[in-house]
Amino acid sequence: MRTALTIAVKDLKERLRDRSAIILAIVVPLGLAFIMNLTIGPAADQTFETTVAVHDADGGQVSEGFSAMLAQVEQIGFITVETAASEDDARRATTEGDASTAFLLPAGVSDAIARGEAASIQVVTNPDQPIGASVGVALAEGFVAEVNAIRLSAATAIALGAGDPEGLAAAAATEQAPVVLGRADVEGRGFDFATFYANGIAIFFMFFTVQFGVLSIIEEREQGTMPRLLVAPISRSSILVGKLGASFVMGVASTVVLWIATTFLMGAVWGDALGVLLLTTAGVLSAVAVASAIATFTRTAEQAGAATAFVAVIFGVLGGVFFPVTRVSGAFAAVSRLTPHYWLMDGFKRLSAGEGVADTIPALLAVLAFAAVLGAVGLARSRDLVKYS
Amino acid sequence: MSGNTLECADLRKAYGDVVAVDGVGFTIGAGETYGLLGPNGAGKTTTISMIAGLLEKDGGTAVVSGREVTTTGTEAKAAIGLVPQDLAIYPDLTARENLRFFGKLYGIGEDLGKRIDEVLEIIELTDRADDYTKEYSGGMKRRLNIGIGLLHRPDLLILDEPTVGVDPQSRNAILEGVERLGEQGMAVLYTTHYMEEAERLCDRVGIIDEGKIIAEGTRRELVALVGGRDRVSLETSGDPSAAEPAVSALEHVESCSSTAAGMEVVSVNASQALPDIVLAISAAGLDVQAVRVSEPDLESVFLHLTGKALRD
Numbered sequence: 001m002r003t004a005l006t007i008a009v010k011d012l013k014e015r016l017r018d019r020s021a022i023i024l025a026i027v028v029p030l031g032l033a034f035i036m037n038l039t040i041g042p043a044a045d046q047t048f049e050t051t052v053a054v055h056d057a058d059g060g061q062v063s064e065g066f067s068a069m070l071a072q073v074e075q076i077g078f079i080t081v082e083t084a085a086s087e088d089d090a091r092r093a094t095t096e097g098d099a100s101t102a103f104l105l106p107a108g109v110s111d112a113i114a115r116g117e118a119a120s121i122q123v124v125t126n127p128d129q130p131i132g133a134s135v136g137v138a139l140a141e142g143f144v145a146e147v148n149a150i151r152l153s154a155a156t157a158i159a160l161g162a163g164d165p166e167g168l169a170a171a172a173a174t175e176q177a178p179v180v181l182g183r184a185d186v187e188g189r190g191f192d193f194a195t196f197y198a199n200g201i202a203i204f205f206m207f208f209t210v211q212f213g214v215l216s217i218i219e220e221r222e223q224g225t226m227p228r229l230l231v232a233p234i235s236r237s238s239i240l241v242g243k244l245g246a247s248f249v250m251g252v253a254s255t256v257v258l259w260i261a262t263t264f265l266m267g268a269v270w271g272d273a274l275g276v277l278l279l280t281t282a283g284v285l286s287a288v289a290v291a292s293a294i295a296t297f298t299r300t301a302e303q304a305g306a307a308t309a310f311v312a313v314i315f316g317v318l319g320g321v322f323f324p325v326t327r328v329s330g331a332f333a334a335v336s337r338l339t340p341h342y343w344l345m346d347g348f349k350r351l352s353a354g355e356g357v358a359d360t361i362p363a364l365l366a367v368l369a370f371a372a373v374l375g376a377v378g379l380a381r382s383r384d385l386v387k388y389s
Numbered sequence: 390m391s392g393n394t395l396e397c398a399d400l401r402k403a404y405g406d407v408v409a410v411d412g413v414g415f416t417i418g419a420g421e422t423y424g425l426l427g428p429n430g431a432g433k434t435t436t437i438s439m440i441a442g443l444l445e446k447d448g449g450t451a452v453v454s455g456r457e458v459t460t461t462g463t464e465a466k467a468a469i470g471l472v473p474q475d476l477a478i479y480p481d482l483t484a485r486e487n488l489r490f491f492g493k494l495y496g497i498g499e500d501l502g503k504r505i506d507e508v509l510e511i512i513e514l515t516d517r518a519d520d521y522t523k524e525y526s527g528g529m530k531r532r533l534n535i536g537i538g539l540l541h542r543p544d545l546l547i548l549d550e551p552t553v554g555v556d557p558q559s560r561n562a563i564l565e566g567v568e569r570l571g572e573q574g575m576a577v578l579y580t581t582h583y584m585e586e587a588e589r590l591c592d593r594v595g596i597i598d599e600g601k602i603i604a605e606g607t608r609r610e611l612v613a614l615v616g617g618r619d620r621v622s623l624e625t626s627g628d629p630s631a632a633e634p635a636v637s638a639l640e641h642v643e644s645c646s647s648t649a650a651g652m653e654v655v656s657v658n659a660s661q662a663l664p665d666i667v668l669a670i671s672a673a674g675l676d677v678q679a680v681r682v683s684e685p686d687l688e689s690v691f692l693h694l695t696g697k698a699l700r701d
Contacts, residue, residue, distance in 0.1 A: 006493045014481045224475030228537065231441045231471045232494040233463035388443045 003234045007242025011216055012249060021212050025254035029205035030261050033197045049077070050132030052139075053093040053102040055084040060110025062147060066103070066121070069143050078135065091124055100129035101136025113147060116155065195269050198262035199348040200321035202255050203341055206280075207287045207312035209254045211305060213247025214291040217385050218301040227388060236386045240379075244288050251284035271351030275360050279347045282364050286340040286371035290315075292378035296385050315339040340370040394419050394454055394468075394544050394576035395440065401448035402435050409435040411600040414449070417545065422567065422577040424591030426584065426687060432600040433580040434474065437547050440578070441471045454544045467495065470543030472535050474550045480523035484514050484533050487522060488540055495541035504540055511566065512536040528559025535563060539570070546570060547578045552586065564589060584687045594687065598695050612685045615693040618643060619659035624679040625651040625670055632673035639665045651678075 015021040054070065056063045070081045082099060084090035090102035104122035112119035123140045125133035217240070220226040229239055259276060262268040270276050291308050298304040316322065318332070319341020325333060336342045347363030378385075398414040410432045417423040425433050438444040440451045442458045442465065451458040456465035478487050488505045497504060509515045512532040522530060531551065538546055548567065552560045567590055570577055581587055587594050588608055595605040604611055625632075630647040636654060637645050641662035645654040652670070656662040659682045667677050 003494060006490065010479070010482070010486075010490045013486070014479060017481045223477075223480075224473055225477045225479065227438075227441075227443055227471060227473045228477040228491065229494070230443050230460075231466055231469060232491070233467040233496070234494055235463065236461070388438065 001238075001241075003238040004242035004245060007229075007239060008245040008249065011213060011243060011246035014216075015212055015246070015250060021209075021250070025205065025209040025212075025250060026257050029201045029254070029258055030265075033201040033258070033262055034266060049080065050100040050129060050135055051080045051082055051093075051098060052132075052136050053082045053084045053090040053099040054105070055087050055090040055102070056105045057087070057107040058105045058109045060108075062110035062113050062119075063105040064110075065147075066105060066143055070103075070139070073139060079132075079139075094124050094126040097126060097128060100126050100132025101140075103136070103140060113151065116151065192267075192269065194262070194266040195352045196324070198258065198266060198268035198270070199345060199352070200316075202258045202262075203283060203319070203344045203348075204312065204316045204321045205258075206251050206255055206283055207290060207315065208309065210247040210251040210284060210287040211291045211308045212250055213243050213245075214288065214295050214308075215301045215304055216246070217243050218295060218298070218304055221387070221389060222301060226386075230386075230388055236382075239386050240382050244292060247288050247291065248284055251287055252280055255280045255284065269352045270348065271354065272356055275347070275351045275357040278357065278364060279344060279351070279360060279367070282367040282371065283340065283344045286367050286374070289371045289373075289375035289378055290340075292385070293374040293381070296378060296381035315341045318342070320345050337366075340367045343367045343370075392418060394421075395423075395451070395578065397436075397440055397449065397451040399449035400436060400439050400446060400451065402439060402444065403447055408600050410439070412449070413597065413600070413602055415595050415602065415605060417576045417578060419544070419576055420571055420574045421592045422571040422579055422590050424587035424594040425578065425580040425597055426582070426587045426591075426594050426691070427580075427597035428582055431582075431597045433582075433597055434549055435600075436597070437471075437549055437578060437580060441469055441547055442466050443471075467541070468544040470538035470541065470546040472538040472546070472548045472551050474553060476530050476534050478522050478530060478533055478537065481521060483519045483521055484509065484525075484536075485518045487533060488537060491537050492540050497541055504542075508536040508540050511539065513562070526559075527554060528556055528562075531555050531559060531563060532566075535566065543575070545576045545578065547580075549580050550582070551579075552581070552583065584691070588687055596687070596691055596694065598691075603694050604690065608687065611687060611690045615685055615690055616657070618685060618689075619656050620683040620685075620689070621654040621656055621659050621663060621666065622681045622683070623651045623654065623666070623670065623677055626676040626678060627674065629670070629675060632670045632675055635669040635673060636666055639669060642666065 052070065054067065056067060067081075070079070073079050074081050082093065084093060084102065087104055090099075090104060093099040094102045102124040104124065106120070106122070109119045109121065121140060121144065123137055125136060127133065217226075220229060230236070259270055259280075263270060290311060291304075294307045294311060295304045298307055318336050319325070319339035320336060321341050325336045325342065325345075343363040343366040347360040347367070350359045350363070393416040395415075395417040397416075400410050400413040401408075402410040413432070413436050415423065425436065427433050435444065439446045439449075440453070440458060442451075442460050442462065445460050453465045454468040456462075456468065458465040458469070479490070482490065485505060488508060489501060492501045492504065506515070509518050512535060514529060514533060514536070517525065517529065522533060525533070535548070535551055538548070551567075552563055555563065564586065567577060567579065571590075571592070577590075579587070579590055591608075593605065593607055594611060595602045596611070597603070604614060623629075628647075629652045632652065633645055633647060636642060636652065639662060641656050641658045643655045643657060645652055654662070654666055656666075663680070663682065667680070670677050
């Protein structure tokens with residue numbers, strides 16, 4: 001054990017002096033997470049809002065109903081309703097970009113509807129604000145559909161012998177809709193982008209950082225120092241443990257630095273500290289296992305580095321470190337679960353949402369299982385790694 | 390147990406159909422320097438790799454200080470110091486850090502600091518001990534490479550062509566250092582394809598070719614194998630073939646042949662034959678412009694035994 005520690009300390013000392021390791025382990029992931037948060041974060045984090053203009057030249061029952069509907073939506077927070085003094089003002093608001101949609105309620109529209117005559121509500125949209133315009137059109141269509149439904153109901157009742165058409169219309173208008181759409185956020189489970197990218201980048205680079213120690217085994221062969229280690233009175237397993245131990249320490253240290261830095265610099269919320277440490281430990285173990293298993297199948301440090309990077313990128317994409325895979329389904333979702341990245345993201349997501357260590361146990365077990373399987377492959381083939389030439 | 394530090398017998402190693410080492414065996418006593426001399430690809434490095442426990446043996450035994458060497462065992466390895474042919478040092482560590490790291494692997498305890506200072510003095514790197522080795526010259530790296538092998542005071546020090554690619558000044562320093570090791574009682578196994586190094590350093594030499602030791606002994610014993618013949622090289626004017634019959638007929642002359650520059654004569658006693666050779670050439674109407682007499686050396690032995698030059 002002392003020998004393994006000696007080798008690990010020597011490797012870490014070399015890595016600390018090798019600035020490329022520090023750059024790849026800390027500077028690049030930190031910079032990348034920070035840039036992604038700055039560029040993508042605000043756009044994705046923005047709440048949708050649009051302004052609509054209304055000119056009511058009617059002032060009747062239907063136009064009041066329309067204004068009441070808009071007021072309800074405004075309360076939810078999607079839209080801001082501006083009242084236009086004239087039709088021209090309403091149109092100008094859309095052409096000048098102050099509103100995405102203008103609703104024009106012509107005089108007499110309420111009376112026309114009550115008499116069962118043709119009537120129209122005009123909707124003017126701004127093509128530069130397509131989402132807001134679509135929302136405006138949808139709101140108008142929804143209102144018109146409701147009015148038509150009321151008129152159809154009243155017409156049916158009259159046809160069946162009911163008198164007082166105006167009374168029927170008024171009664172129908174006050175009737176509560178049987179089904180309404182509600183909107184609510186899932187409390188606590190949402191991912192803010194800073195946290196998402198902090199977690200994702202940390203996991204992604206975890207699988208790059210650990211390769212330094214594993215690759216150093218091959219580098220010992222390439223730079224000629226492996227014979228000296230092998231001829232020393234130490235076991236080959238202590239060489240392996242020392243090298244992988246250095247990898248492990250590098251991986252954990254890099255993730256912890258990212259954890260602290262993203263918390264204070266980007267406002268990322270990682271959640272329960274013990275849970276983060278446990279997931280980080282499991283994640284780094286699985287990363288070491290992946291890198292060492294791959295290294296046993298390669299001949300040079302270059303080959304091993306390229307192969308590990310390839311696997312890290314594929315796992316990263318499949319495992320959802322760049323985008324939330326909870327939004328995809330089918331085969332992709334199934335394959336995603338076969339990567340440690342998916343489970344690490346799941347575990348970190350739960351922690352950031354305020355869940356406890358117990359809630360991350362399935363993720364922890366999945367990552368550790370991954371580490372055990374690939375670690376066994378690496379150990380079984382370790383003679384191909386710690387060898388003379 | 391005999392008094393030999395190293396006893397190896399019938400060492401064998403093959404890579405597929407290619408036999409790299411085929412029944413090699415020799416012994417080295419304490420304080421003795423043994424040279425393994427052979428051209429590149431002769432099997433020197435494979436042989437020492439098996440002796441050092443780096444390579445699995447296909448057959449045979451290697452015993453160092455009474456302990457069998459294996460790739461997995463650690464007891465015998467503690468008695469071995471290896472100076473690999475390729476530089477085996479860490480460039481991002483200083484010389485002192487390199488020595489400390491390997492010293493710890495060999496389990497040197499409280500004495501480590503003192504030993505490091507001693508070795509640094511021996512390899513003349515005390516002044517640069519705390520510089521990164523990547524800043525060293527080639528010769529300095531070579532000296533550190535040797536120093537690491539010496540640090541734990543091994544019973545057997547194996548040096549695998551330690552002067553390859555070294556400038557003449559550093560080379561001489563390395564050779565002087567190796568000479569001192571033998572005097573201190575360390576058994577040294579020295580592989581080289583430089584005949585002059587083997588002649589200078591080694592008490593005994595094993596000549597290896599195509600995986601087999603084809604001759605072994607002291608320099609005197611090996612030279613005797615080729616009959617102790619001297620070589621006389623003469624530069625002459627005119628056509629030297631005119632003098633060939635007369636020179637060939639001289640006493641002490643075994644053979645002679647004309648060359649572009651003059652004549653090559655093989656003699657059993659050059660000092661006695663030389664005056665008669667010069668007279669015979671003069672009698673043929675030629676002038677002798679230069680004479681060089683070479684005593685037999687290990688190069689001649691290798692040439693005699695294999696028909697090849699060492700540097701082939």
